[in-house]
Amino acid sequence: MENKNRCIWCEKDDLYRNYHDNEWGKPIYDDETIFEFLILETFQAGLSWYTVLAKRENFRKAFDNFDLMKVANYSEEKMNALAEDAGIIRNKLKIKATVTNAQAFLKIQKEFGSFSKYIWGFVNGKPIDNQPKTLNDVKATTPISDALSKDLKKRGFKFVGSTVVYAHMQATGMVNDHVMDCWTRK
Numbered sequence: 001m002e003n004k005n006r007c008i009w010c011e012k013d014d015l016y017r018n019y020h021d022n023e024w025g026k027p028i029y030d031d032e033t034i035f036e037f038l039i040l041e042t043f044q045a046g047l048s049w050y051t052v053l054a055k056r057e058n059f060r061k062a063f064d065n066f067d068l069m070k071v072a073n074y075s076e077e078k079m080n081a082l083a084e085d086a087g088i089i090r091n092k093l094k095i096k097a098t099v100t101n102a103q104a105f106l107k108i109q110k111e112f113g114s115f116s117k118y119i120w121g122f123v124n125g126k127p128i129d130n131q132p133k134t135l136n137d138v139k140a141t142t143p144i145s146d147a148l149s150k151d152l153k154k155r156g157f158k159f160v161g162s163t164v165v166y167a168h169m170q171a172t173g174m175v176n177d178h179v180m181d182c183w184t185r186k
Helices: 014-022 031-044 049-054 056-062 068-072 076-083 092-112 115-123 143-154 162-171
Strands: none
Touching: 014 049, 031 049, 031 056, 031 068, 031 092, 031 115, 031 162, 049 056, 068 092, 076 092, 092 115, 115 143, 143 162
C-alpha cells in the first residue's frame, strides 16, 4: 500500500480507501449515479456508511442496477422479496421509501429537466469547498443541507433528514470535505 495522507475516516481498510480515493467528494452530475447514491444514503440512515458500502454490489443486483424506472414501478411483491434478501439491509420502511423516492425523483426530473439540475441548484451548480483542517472541522449538517432536506421532504421523499442529505452532498461532490492535507486535494 502506498503511503498517502488521507482523510482519517477512510483508513479502516481497502474498501474504504478505494471509495475515498476514487469516488467520495468527486462531483457527480448524471442522474443515474445521483440516484444510486440516494438509494444507498437512504439505507445508510441510522447505520454506518461502511455497512452500506460493503453491501453495495448486493444493492446493485437487488435494485436492478439502480434502474430508476424499474425501481419506481416496484410491486408490493417485489418489495416483499427485497425484504427477504439477506444481501441488503432488510428494512421494509427503507425499501418502501426507495420506491417512493424513485417516484419523487422522476417528478423532479420532469419539472427541472434533470434531478442533477435541481439538486446542484442548491449550491449554485458548483462544489462548496469547506477546506477542513481536521475531521473535527467537518459538520454533520449545514443550512444548505437543512434547506435541501426540507424541500425533498416537501416533494415526498423519505429518509432524507439533513444529516443523510449532507452525507449525500459529500458523496456526490456537492461539497468537498476532504481534509486539507489529503492527497486528493493535490
